Amino acid sequence: MYTLFHHPMYAGSRMVRLMLGEYGIEAQFHEEPVWERREPFLDVNPAATLPVMAHFENPIIGAQVCVEYLEEVEGSKGSAPRLFPEDALTRAEMRRLIDWMLLKLETEVLRYIVRERVIKRLVPESQGGGPPDSQALRAARTNIRYHLDYTDWLAGTRNWMAGDTLSCADLAAAASLSVLDYLGEIRWEDHAALKEWYARMKSRPAFRALLADRLRGIPPVSHYVDLDF
Amino acid sequence: MYTLFHHPMYAGSRMVRLMLGEYGIEAQFHEEPVWERREPFLDVNPAATLPVMAHFENPIIGAQVCVEYLEEVEGSKGSAPRLFPEDALTRAEMRRLIDWMLLKLETEVLRYIVRERVIKRLVPESQGGGPPDSQALRAARTNIRYHLDYTDWLAGTRNWMAGDTLSCADLAAAASLSVLDYLGEIRWEDHAALKEWYARMKSRPAFRALLADRLRGIPPVSHYVDLDF
Numbered sequence: 001m002y003t004l005f006h007h008p009m010y011a012g013s014r015m016v017r018l019m020l021g022e023y024g025i026e027a028q029f030h031e032e033p034v035w036e037r038r039e040p041f042l043d044v045n046p047a048a049t050l051p052v053m054a055h056f057e058n059p060i061i062g063a064q065v066c067v068e069y070l071e072e073v074e075g076s077k078g079s080a081p082r083l084f085p086e087d088a089l090t091r092a093e094m095r096r097l098i099d100w101m102l103l104k105l106e107t108e109v110l111r112y113i114v115r116e117r118v119i120k121r122l123v124p125e126s127q128g129g130g131p132p133d134s135q136a137l138r139a140a141r142t143n144i145r146y147h148l149d150y151t152d153w154l155a156g157t158r159n160w161m162a163g164d165t166l167s168c169a170d171l172a173a174a175a176s177l178s179v180l181d182y183l184g185e186i187r188w189e190d191h192a193a194l195k196e197w198y199a200r201m202k203s204r205p206a207f208r209a210l211l212a213d214r215l216r217g218i219p220p221v222s223h224y225v226d227l228d229f
Numbered sequence: 230m231y232t233l234f235h236h237p238m239y240a241g242s243r244m245v246r247l248m249l250g251e252y253g254i255e256a257q258f259h260e261e262p263v264w265e266r267r268e269p270f271l272d273v274n275p276a277a278t279l280p281v282m283a284h285f286e287n288p289i290i291g292a293q294v295c296v297e298y299l300e301e302v303e304g305s306k307g308s309a310p311r312l313f314p315e316d317a318l319t320r321a322e323m324r325r326l327i328d329w330m331l332l333k334l335e336t337e338v339l340r341y342i343v344r345e346r347v348i349k350r351l352v353p354e355s356q357g358g359g360p361p362d363s364q365a366l367r368a369a370r371t372n373i374r375y376h377l378d379y380t381d382w383l384a385g386t387r388n389w390m391a392g393d394t395l396s397c398a399d400l401a402a403a404a405s406l407s408v409l410d411y412l413g414e415i416r417w418e419d420h421a422a423l424k425e426w427y428a429r430m431k432s433r434p435a436f437r438a439l440l441a442d443r444l445r446g447i448p449p450v451s452h453y454v455d456l457d458f
Contacts, residue, residue, distance in 0.1 A: 046379065047333055058318050064293070065324040072317045088301045089287050095294040103332070104276055150275065 002027040003054040005041070007034060008213040009114045009182075012063030012102050013051040014175035019067060019168065021206025022081055023074050035119055035127075063102050064095075067168050083168050094162040097154075097169035101176045105147050110179060112140035117183055118218060144180065148191050151177070156193030174201040178210055184221035188229060195229075203227050231256035232283040234270070236263060237442040238343045238411075241292030241331050242280040243404035248296060248397065250435025251310055252303050264348055264356075292331050293324075296397055312397050323391040326383075326398035330405045334376050339408060341369035346412055347447060373409065377420050380406070385422030403430040407439055413450035417458065424458075432456050 002020065004027050006013030020027050032041055034050050045052050045061050053060045053069070060069045071084050085091050116132035123129040151173060154161055162169035177198060180186050188195040201207060211225045223229040231249065233256050235242030249256050261270055263279050274281050274290045282289045282298070289298045300313050314320050345361035352358040380402060383390055391398040406427060409415050417424040430436060440454045452458040 047329065055318075060318070060321045061325045062328055065321050065328065068297075068324060069317055069321045072320070088298055089284075089289070091301070092289045092294050092298045095297060096290045099291055099294065100276065 001056055003030065004028070005030050005032040005050065005052040005054075007031055007050055008210075008215065009118050009179055010034075010050045011106060011110055011172070011176040011179050012049075014178060014210055015063050015098075015102065015168075015172050016051050016053060016066045016070075017209060018171040018175055018206050019070050019083065021209060022083060022171070022204075023070065024079075025070075025074060033122070035123060063172075064098060067098065071168075083166070083171070085163060085165060085167050090163045090167075094167045094169040097161050098172040101169075101172040105176050108143040109140050109147060110176060112136045113144075113180065113183060113185060116140075118215065121217065141185070144185060148186065148194065152191040152194040155191075155197040160197075170197075170201060174198065174207070175210075178207075182213065182215075182220040182224050183218075184224075188223075199227065199229070202229075230285055232259065233257070234259050234261040234279065234281040234283075236260055236279055237439075237444065238347050238408055239263075239279045240335060240339055240401075240405040240408050241278075243407060243439055244292050244327075244331065244397075244401050245280050245282060245295045245299075246438060247400040247404055247435050248299050248312065250438060251312060251400070251433075252299065253308075254299075254303060262351070264352060292401075293327060296327065300397075312395070312400070314392060314394060314396050319392045319396075323396045323398040326390050327401040330398075330401040334405050337372040338369050338376060339405060341365045342373075342409065342412060342414060345369075347444065350446065370414070373414060377415065377423065381420040381423040384420075384426040389426075399426075399430060403427065403436070404439075407436075411442070411444075411449040411453050412447075417452075428456065428458070431458075 002025055004013070004016060004020070006017065006029060008014070008031070017029075032038075032050060032052070034041070034048060037048055041052075042048055044059050047061070049062060051063055051066060053066045055069070055073070060066050074080055075082070075084060085094055116137050120129050120132060158164070160166050160170050161173050177186065181198075188198070202211070214220070231254055233242070233245060233249070235246065235258060237243070237260070246258075261267075261279060261281070263270070263277060266277055270281075271277055273288050276290070278291060280292055280295060282295045284298070284302070289295050303309055304311070304313060314323055345366050349358050349361060387393070389395050389399050390402050406415065410427075417427070431440070443449070
């Protein structure tokens with residue numbers, strides 16, 4: 001029995017939801033407003049990060065840690081689709097890209113976009129809420145271009161992000177880009193190979209739950225749910 | 230045949246050196262001045278981070294990625310000592326702590342201490358060199374206390390960082406703390422359990438190479454090499 005403490009605007013949370021979906025694992029989901037730093041949550045995860053997964057009440061903390069755990073515990077079952085490449089070097093490439101998406105893209109882009117456009121609308125002014133800082137947004141949007149160019153290059157030179165087969169690198173990239181796409185931050189027409197790859201990802205059954213995400217007061221852009229965007 | 234591109238003041242580099250040492254793997258080592266952003270290095274690792282390991286010329290990028298690769302490729306050999314716990318939940322705890330040491334402690338403490346005290350002395354003023362920013366140092370030193378208290382608590386309640394047996398979590402913690410210790414940033418007398426654990430780590434044969442590290446113009450504090458500090 002799995003439970004996931006998550007938030008729809010955190011790429012790491014989305015990554016684990018996609019992996020659970022690909023494995024066909026039923027789980028319970030709880031949205032955790034991590035910026036409130038609730039005591040019972042901090043007792044479980046003093047780093048105050050998302051996601052936190054519970055497997056029969058045992059906490060597994062952090063997206064990459066959840067990915068490795070799910071692969072070890074569920075991926076070895078005969079019924080599970082293969083999300084880790086067979087070859088150790090390709091697994092290393094997959095892990096490099098997961099870190100790229102969930103750490104580098106997070107630190108250089110997502111953190112700012114999500115804080116300025118989402119979290120500042122959810123928290124009271126006394127806790128840092130208010131209108132977005134246009135300078136922070138501008139810096140993050142400058143960084144987006146580099147990341148989209150790089151991801152577009154990967155999508156244009158490989159079948160899937162880490163190589164010939166679908167892997168957790170694709171789930172991590174789709175998780176991250178889907179947060180930006182919800183908020184209308186991606187100009188798909190400038191990145192044809194990436195768009196074609198994202199259309200494939202978006203049409204996977206595991207992706208449906210992400211496309212159903214809605215933030216109160218912040219609806220997604222119209223093409224967010226469109227499979228033919 | 231392994232080659233490691235590393236720097237003695239980067240905890241992730243030290244972590245991989247310790248793991249190679251524990252496995253008894255002979256490797257070639259190259260110090261990479263990553264702040265110079267050398268083109269041939271960026272071609273291999275566009276994220277411009279250390280370490281980068283090469284296994285027969287195949288690059289494996291990032292400390293955690295190297296750890297998983299070495300465990301998969303070398304850890305499965307009968308002769309290798311076990312550095313991953315047997316139980317999946319304890320492996321998750323190990324990975325949580327590796328991320329804590331190599332990402333959280335890095336972001337909140339090491340990055341600032343190393344930049345202000347080491348890198349600013351190594352690069353010309355035109356590239357950001359110069360005297361340390363005392364405000365940045367003060368902020369990092371405030372954060373050290375919290376991390377040492379937490380690590381001391383772990384050392385006091387468990388045999389080893391992640392549980393009953395030595396694991397890569399211990400290597401990650403020792404790698405990170407050894408950078409701070411080189412620079413004299415740790416008051417061991419305030420953290421008895423951590424000190425006792427660090428003495429055990431320091432006396433391991435794999436640690437010797439780290440204790441031999443010397444930065445030009447920045448010698449370690451006198452107790453750095455002392456096994457009975």
